[in-house]
Amino acid sequence: MEEEFQPEYGPRWSDQRVEWMLGALVLAMVALLLALIVTVFVNGWPSFAHNGLSWFGPGGNVDDQLSEISQSAETGAGYVYTFHAWPLIWSTILICGGAVVLSLFTALFISVFLIEFAPTWMSNILRPVVRFLASVPSVIYGLLGVLVLVPFIGNHLITEEQKSSVAGIISLTGYSLMAAVLILTVMIAPLMVSIFTDALASVKAGWLEGSLALGVNRWRTIWKIGVRAARPAIVAGTVLALARAIGESVMLAMISGSTAFAPNPADGLIFIYEPSRPLAPTIVKSIDQLSSPPAKATLFAIAAFLLFSAAMFSLVGWATRRAMSRYGAP
Amino acid sequence: MAQSTGDQHSTVEQQAELETGFPGGVVPPEQGNQPPTKAVEGSSTWSLIDRIGLAFCWFLGLLFCAIAAAIVIYLLIQGIQYLKLDQLTTPAASGFTEGETGGFSDAFIGTLILGVAVGLWHGLWVWLVEYGRPRPLARMTELTIEAIAGIPSIVLALFGTVIFTSTALGFLSRTSEGVVFGRSFFAASSMLALEALPLVVASTREGLNAIPRHVREASYAVGKTKAATTRRILLPTARPQIATGGMLGLGRIIGDTAIILVLLGATQNFAPVEGAPFPLDYLRGAGTSLTNFVYEASPTGNLNQPEKAYAAAFVLLMLVLALNAGTDLVHRRAKRVGTWSH
Numbered sequence: 001m002e003e004e005f006q007p008e009y010g011p012r013w014s015d016q017r018v019e020w021m022l023g024a025l026v027l028a029m030v031a032l033l034l035a036l037i038v039t040v041f042v043n044g045w046p047s048f049a050h051n052g053l054s055w056f057g058p059g060g061n062v063d064d065q066l067s068e069i070s071q072s073a074e075t076g077a078g079y080v081y082t083f084h085a086w087p088l089i090w091s092t093i094l095i096c097g098g099a100v101v102l103s104l105f106t107a108l109f110i111s112v113f114l115i116e117f118a119p120t121w122m123s124n125i126l127r128p129v130v131r132f133l134a135s136v137p138s139v140i141y142g143l144l145g146v147l148v149l150v151p152f153i154g155n156h157l158i159t160e161e162q163k164s165s166v167a168g169i170i171s172l173t174g175y176s177l178m179a180a181v182l183i184l185t186v187m188i189a190p191l192m193v194s195i196f197t198d199a200l201a202s203v204k205a206g207w208l209e210g211s212l213a214l215g216v217n218r219w220r221t222i223w224k225i226g227v228r229a230a231r232p233a234i235v236a237g238t239v240l241a242l243a244r245a246i247g248e249s250v251m252l253a254m255i256s257g258s259t260a261f262a263p264n265p266a267d268g269l270i271f272i273y274e275p276s277r278p279l280a281p282t283i284v285k286s287i288d289q290l291s292s293p294p295a296k297a298t299l300f301a302i303a304a305f306l307l308f309s310a311a312m313f314s315l316v317g318w319a320t321r322r323a324m325s326r327y328g329a330p
Numbered sequence: 331m332a333q334s335t336g337d338q339h340s341t342v343e344q345q346a347e348l349e350t351g352f353p354g355g356v357v358p359p360e361q362g363n364q365p366p367t368k369a370v371e372g373s374s375t376w377s378l379i380d381r382i383g384l385a386f387c388w389f390l391g392l393l394f395c396a397i398a399a400a401i402v403i404y405l406l407i408q409g410i411q412y413l414k415l416d417q418l419t420t421p422a423a424s425g426f427t428e429g430e431t432g433g434f435s436d437a438f439i440g441t442l443i444l445g446v447a448v449g450l451w452h453g454l455w456v457w458l459v460e461y462g463r464p465r466p467l468a469r470m471t472e473l474t475i476e477a478i479a480g481i482p483s484i485v486l487a488l489f490g491t492v493i494f495t496s497t498a499l500g501f502l503s504r505t506s507e508g509v510v511f512g513r514s515f516f517a518a519s520s521m522l523a524l525e526a527l528p529l530v531v532a533s534t535r536e537g538l539n540a541i542p543r544h545v546r547e548a549s550y551a552v553g554k555t556k557a558a559t560t561r562r563i564l565l566p567t568a569r570p571q572i573a574t575g576g577m578l579g580l581g582r583i584i585g586d587t588a589i590i591l592v593l594l595g596a597t598q599n600f601a602p603v604e605g606a607p608f609p610l611d612y613l614r615g616a617g618t619s620l621t622n623f624v625y626e627a628s629p630t631g632n633l634n635q636p637e638k639a640y641a642a643a644f645v646l647l648m649l650v651l652a653l654n655a656g657t658d659l660v661h662r663r664a665k666r667v668g669t670w671s672h
Contacts (some may be wrong), residue, residue, distance in 0.1 A: 109387050144401065
């Protein structure tokens with residue numbers, strides 16, 4: 001109300017001033033992002049510099065390396081940086097890749113169902129369900145996984161022969177690749193569903209009707225026309241889910257098992273019962289060692305790797321989306 | 331039906347018979363010029379694979395419902411079984427009986443600080459949609475927001491440890507002998523606000539973009555400046571979407587664990603800084619939250635008390651459900667009021 005009484009030549013909320021203020025805020029935001037990127041890479045640099053390309057390669061036990069790194073700060077005999085992250089990277093690839101493939105499959109079917117086939121009562125139930133699953137905190141998923149799914153896998157799915165066959169190498173208790181992938185799928189599939197349904201709903205009705213008028217049935221129409229037209233959004237949703245999966249730390253720290261072991265698919269189907277630990281949970285698990293400089297450098301190197309790969313996925317997704325939307329998608 | 335008189339007719343008759351006898355039988359899809367009704371489509375043009383696909387759709391949809399129901403019911407049973415009212419009111423004590431007082435106060439305080447931050451984020455989009463003047467800067471801002479949406483929260487948390495352990499920001503957390511502790515409500519909530527930013531911003535942008543051009547033009551025509559138009563017309567109109575964004579962000583914040591674990595946790599009690607005036611001593615001190623408690627009380631955490639973890643998880647889930655319901659309410663009302671529907 002008070003603004004009405006301001007003289008016209010000197011308003012308190014002058015246009016110029018507001019624009020500058022908001023512009024400064026925006027610049028601060030951009031600067032903060034740059035600071036974040038620079039900080040993470042600068043802090044992680046010693047670890048990369050000491051290991052070179054072998055940072056990404058295999059070799060040795062990662063857990064032993066990590067404890068040596070964090071203890072080297074106290075002995076006074078110089079910092080140790082030796083770190084070969086391949087088991088962690090491999091575990092990230094397996095868990096996130098598995099979960100994203102599974103949830104892409106699931107999310108596509110569910111969004112097609114929601115948009116085209118579900119009766120009203122069903123979609124009235126399913127939509128809130130999807131929103132609910134997307135908003136359940138990751139610790140709750142982790143807790144349920146640790147107290148329900150992990151014991152179930154450990155007691156009922158893994159046989160005694162399987163346990164004894166790898167007894168000398170690793171103990172199979174139920175903390176496994178399988179538990180991690182399943183729960184991660186439930187976590188990220190709703191995210192994809194919400195993006196996919198938006199995209200499918202915005203496909204031009206004329207295109208679908210054209211296909212129906214040619215005598216193609218509804219199932220084939222929605223897959224051949226609807227899903228195909230919505231491809232850019234499907235790529236976008238998948239990339240977003242992938243970034244989320246890579247950054248998921250707490251749930252995986254609870255479920256995937258706490259040894260840095262690299263399950264080998266060549267060993268047969270047993271590898272899905274083997275524990276492993278991806279990159280992000282490694283940071284959570286060793287966050288207490290942050291006070292030792294070499295451990296700090298190692299953790300920031302992991303963070304830099306995560307940041308870099310998330311950025312790369314966004315970039316690839318953006319490029320694919322652009323290339324695809326040239327052909328008249330929504 | 332009339333009796334068949336010729337070859338031509340009899341085949342038609344047979345076909346009809348076949349069709350009525352076997353609704354799923356092999357009938358050519360071209361059945362004259364009637365419009366394709368569902369019955370025709372459902373019986374004839376759907377191959378077996380299509381049907382299996384549709385059945386699979388139903389299966390997955392029902393599976394999702396079952397998973398959600400299982401989560402709610404299981405936590406409801408476990409939560410009611412183990413939740414005692416005194417757990418909500420007594421602080422955590424070292425020893426055998428551990429409560430979870432911190433949860434609510436933490437979420438609440440974090441929320442208050444977030445409130446300020448949310449206001450700032452709204453400003454960001456206002457600038458982007460309404461001003462966005464040097465175009466490159468506007469593009470850069472959009473990219474920045476997208477980039478922040480893609481940053482894993484654990485990376486944000488690590489970044490927070492660097493910022494808040496610097497001596498310049500020592501006044502935001504505990505300091506002893508020149509070493510800055512770096513864990514405080516200030517630290518955690520500022521990083522959480524950053525995490526919630528993309529959600530808030532996207533929702534506000536949607537609200538502002540939905541306002542038709544002529545509303546702005548009418549306001550300019552009566553001599554209002556851009557700033558006045560934004561403040562008096564656009565923001566009030568977009569209020570439902572702004573509220574939705576805020577609630578979505580709040581939901582994200584309540585559920586986050588990684589940042590709280592790194593920037594706030596390490597304790598199950600409030601650890602106020604001595605010598606500071608009232609609200610500041612708690613804000614500068616470390617604390618705990620429901621998510622942190624659940625993590626620590628789970629079998630993989632340090633406390634390992636599954637019953638308490640179930641109780642805390644139940645309370646957390648109720649908070650999330652309440653927030654969901656609130657968001658839904660706001661959204662629905664916004665749709666019903668729907669001033670600018672096109």
